Every structure is written in structure tokens, then in C-alpha cells.
């Protein structure tokens with residue numbers, strides 16, 4: 001075929017296709033324009049999912065009579081003056097493409113009046129061609145009506161998702177914007193029925209309740225933190241409220257809804273060891289950075305941004321969320337703590353508060369953990385973080401051990417009622433925090449093997465092991481290659497003095513084979529989890545009183561005592577009220 005220039009209307013359609021993919025894109029672009037225009041009130045009316053009709057009205061500044069047709073020219077914008085402005089963008093729009101794109105693929109009517117003009121203008125465009133322009137009386141602001149979207153792109157119409165999907169997307173989009181702009185009143189109407197409304201009062205919690213419902217909001221934690229130039233505010237869910245995918249993690253950067261795999265991961269990462277793998281939090285985070293530190297011009301639909309210092313933003317988000325979550329992970333049991341009344345107070349004595357190690361079959365277990373003088377507690381939001389026995393603040397109320405059930409659970413009593421503690425899960429949590437604390441300080445955590453053992457593995461496994469020797473060594477495993485597919489184990493983590501190293505190495509090879517999947521725990525993490533699992537006291541193991549008490553004392557000072565490092569609960573709490581209710585002593 002000979003080379004020829006594409007006709008203008010084909011070019012327009014191709015360009016429009018990049019920006020306007022579906023009805024949701026129309027809503028997004030128009031919403032952004034209304035917000036940029038300083039609207040306090042935005043009204044969206046849809047017929048069905050918006051293919052037939054989308055109408056957006058705002059009370060923003062409107063468009064000057066003389067500029068109305070220019071607004072529809074491609075690359076026409078009032079938001080940029082010079083190329084330099086591109087690196088300091090404070091508006092949502094700047095590409096000057098949306099109106100042109102929407103007009104190219106629909107029947108569009110715009111009615112607008114600039115606040116300084118006495119009369120308004122109405123413009124009708126069909127498939128990019130102006131049909132009519134006239135002066136008209138209108139309130140200040142802009143009303144855009146888009147009908148028959150993609151009427152001239154039958155192929156695009158065929159690719160649209162089901163109506164219900166599109167409706168849901170639009171609702172979710174408007175909800176997100178409403179969360180980012182609580183000071184703007186949003187109303188969404190679908191086929192004449194109001195489906196969403198915010199009051200524009202500026203209170204994020206109000207919007208959250210409207211968007212998620214009061215029950216869910218009760219389980220959300222407030223995030224509000226600043227690290228250098230990066231401010232992070234919003235809400236994130238308590239670990240007990242979670243979802244099977246990441247879709248409920250909503251991110252805004254400087255008021256712009258964005259997708260960012262890395263920052264989403266930062267949020268997930270903040271729940272490290274508090275959520276089971278494969279579960280994700282719900283979060284709405286408004287991230288503010290200086291406009292000059294973020295490049296918004298990397299995506300035609302402006303859905304992605306690039307940061308000058310990606311790591312700084314990542315860390316800020318992770319820490320801010322972590323801080324909110326950690327402060328909660330420690331308190332629900334303390335929160336229930338009420339002043340003790342007379343008789344009940346003397347119920348029990350915090351007797352025998354011995355700071356003792358577990359002293360299970362593993363003698364080396366807590367070597368080096370009872371030195372007394374410790375550094376300042378590490379920043380609780382840092383990951384990995386540590387828990388130091390005596391110096392760490394108490395995160396659970398003082399618990400009195402009552403006994404053991406099924407050789408697996410410790411029964412304990414505290415001021416707020418009864419606790420049933422999974423001994424294995426609890427010990428895993430304790431070991432995990434100790435291991436990570438030592439690891440962070442690079443203290444010796446390995447112990448030489450008295451009798452060197454060798455392991456033989458399959459050739460592909462040998463290669464894998466070989467390439468991971470540095471990681472393993474950092475975690476306390478010293479292995480040396482020794483003949484074909486054979487390794488000598490010289491040292492293992494001190495926690496594991498009693499475990500069968502050969503079995504452990506086999507398990508680690510499994511971890512290595514699964515590798516580093518994005519969004520999942522890193523290799524190091526997996527190995528640490530495996531070490532803690534092997535070293536922790538097993539279910540079915542009978543513990544004596546001192547052992548149980550030692551375990552509880554340490555758990556009381558863990559940073560996140562309520563979950564094991566795999567995110568499963570370490571304990572079940574039966575409050576006194578609950579017990580009273582069960583026995584019919586209360587309401």
C-alpha cells in the first residue's frame with residue numbers, strides 16, 4: 001500500500017481513542033475540568049451507563065464567550081503558559097485534549113457562562129463538527145451534555161464492557177473524587193434516581209461514611225503524617241477488615257487519582273505480618289508532594305505519574321500507613337480496659353512476674369535477649385522492626401496464666417476478661433520480632449554447628465542455593481559448596497539450635513523456588529518466617545507454668561501481639577461482658 005497522510009477525522013478519532021476509552025473516561029475528564037474551574041458543586045446525570053447520555057453541570061468559572069470554540073480545539077488549554085509550567089502543574093488538566101476528544105466521538109452540547117460575562121454561550125458539536133453556536137441566558141458555570149458516545153466508532157462500542165460494569169466504574173470514580181475533594185458537593189443521578197451525594201462540608205469522614213457505610217468506616221484508621229516534603233493523609237483499614245484484591249486501595253497524588261503499583265505495594269507492605277498473604281487492606285490516601293517533584297505528563301489519560309524521588313514517596317506512604325496500623329494493632333484490648341471495681345480488682349494478683357526466658361528444649365533460644373540495657377526502641381513504623389523484651393512498652397495488659405488446653409492453647413486472664421492464646425502462633429510472633437530486631441542491628445544470630453552436616457540436593461536446586469548463599473548468610477545460615485550438589489552446613493541461626501538443619505534446607509529450597517513474586521513476601525521474609533516456624537514451640541507440646549508465663553510475658557511486649565507473622569490471630573479474647581452475657585448475667 002502506498003504511504004499517505006491520514007485524514008483529519010481519522011487522526012482525531014485515533015487521538016480521541018487514547019483519552020476517551022469509555023463512558024467512565026468522559027466522566028473523569030469532565031469532573032477534572034469542573035474541579036479545575038473551581039466548582040463547589042458538581043452534578044452528574046447519567047442515562048444507563050452513560051453511553052446514551054452523560055450530563056455534568058458545575059458552578060465553576062465558566063468559559064469566556066470569545067473562547068468557547070477554542071476550548072474544543074485539540075491542544076487548547078488555559079492551564080499551561082510555557083513548557084516550564086509542565087514541570088510544575090497544579091491543575092488536573094493540562095493537555096488540552098479532553099474536550100476535543102469527547103466532541104470528536106459524540107453529540108455534545110455545552111452551555112457555559114463565564115462569571116464576568118452577562119450572557120452565556122451554547123455550542124452544539126456532532127462528531128467534531130460545530131453545528132450551532134448562540135448566545136443564551138445561563139447561570140454562571142458550565143453544563144456539558146454528551147449523547148450517543150462513540151456513535152461514529154462502532155468498533156469501540158463493541159468493546160465496551162457490560163452496562164453494569166461501566167455503571168460501577170463510574171460510581172467508583174466519582175466516589176474517589178468525592179473523597180479527594182470533600183469540600184466539593186457531588187451529586188450523581190442515574191436514570192433520574194440519585195445514587196450518591198456528598199455534602200461538600202469538607203469533612204473526609206462524612207464522605208467516607210457516604211461511600212463505604214458507617215460499619216466499614218468504624219474499622220478504618222486515620223492516617224496523617226508528613227515525612228520531609230511528602231504529606232500523607234486519609235484512611236486505611238484495620239487489619240481485620242480486608243479484601244481479596246488490591247482494588248480498594250485508592251491513591252491520589254496532588255488531588256489526582258492515580259494508579260501506581262509501587263505505592264499500592266507500599267500500602268500492602270505496611271501491613272506486613274498483620275494480614276494473611278493474599279489479603280489486602282482498604283485505603284484512601286491523599287498524597288501531597290511539591291508539584292515540581294512529580295511528573296504528571298507520562299500517560300494520555302493522566303492515570304500515572306512519575307516521582308523525582310520514588311523511594312521517598314514509597315517510604316512516606318509505607319510509614320504513614322504502618323504507623324496508623326501499628327498504633328491500632330496494640331490497643332483494642334487495652335481500649336476495653338476499664339477501671340477495675342472493688343471485688344473484681346482483687347480477683348487476681350500480678351504475681352510471679354518473672355522475666356524469664358522460655359527455656360524450652362532449645363537452650364540457645366533467647367541467648368543475647370536478656371541483656372537489660374538496650375537501645376532506644378526502634379521507630380515502630382520501620383520495617384523490619386524489633387521488639388526488645390524489657391525496654392519495649394507493653395502492648396497487652398498484664399495477663400495471668402491459668403492453664404493449658406489441648407496442649408496447644410494457653411488460657412490466661414486479664415483485666416478485660418479471658419484470653420485463649422495459640423502457643424505456636426504466639427511464639428512465632430515473639431521469635432519473629434526478636435529475629436528482625438537482631439537482624440536490623442546485624443547482631444550475630446547464627447550459631448556454629450558442632451558437628452558439620454552435609455546436605456545433597458538436586459542439580460537445579462544446588463544452583464539456586466548457590467546463588468542465594470549471601471542472602472542465607474545474612475540470615476544466619478553459613479553453607480559452603482562441597483563437591484557436586486553438596487553443601488556443608490557450618491552455622492545456622494541460633495534460634496534453630498535444635499531443629500533438623502537438613503529438613504530446614506529442603507524447606508528453604510521450596511521458598512527459593514517460589515521466588516520473589518511482586519506483592520508477596522521477599523525471599524528473606526519467607527526464610528525468616530520459616531525459621532520462626534521451625535523454632536517455635538509446636539501445638540501439642542505440653543508446657544509447664546513457667547514456660548507459659550515466660551511466653552506470655554514476651555508476647556505482652558511484642559509490637560503486634562495480636563497476629564502471628566503469617567497474619568493469623570494469636571489469641572481469642574472473651575471479654576467479661578461477653579462472658580456475663582453468655583451466662584445470662586447481663587442484658
Ligand code: ADP
Pocket residue numbers: 029033034037058060061062063071072076077078079092093094095096097098099100141142
Ligand atoms: P485541559 O483540561 O487539559 O486544559 P480540556 O480539553 O479538558 O483541556 O479543556 C480545555 C479548556 O476548556 C480548559 O483548559 C478550560 O479552560 C476550559 N474548560 C473545560 N471545561 C471547563 C469547565 N467545566 N469550566 C470552565 N472551563 C472549562
Ligand code: MG
Pocket residue numbers: 029032033092093094096098099
Ligand atoms: Mg481537562
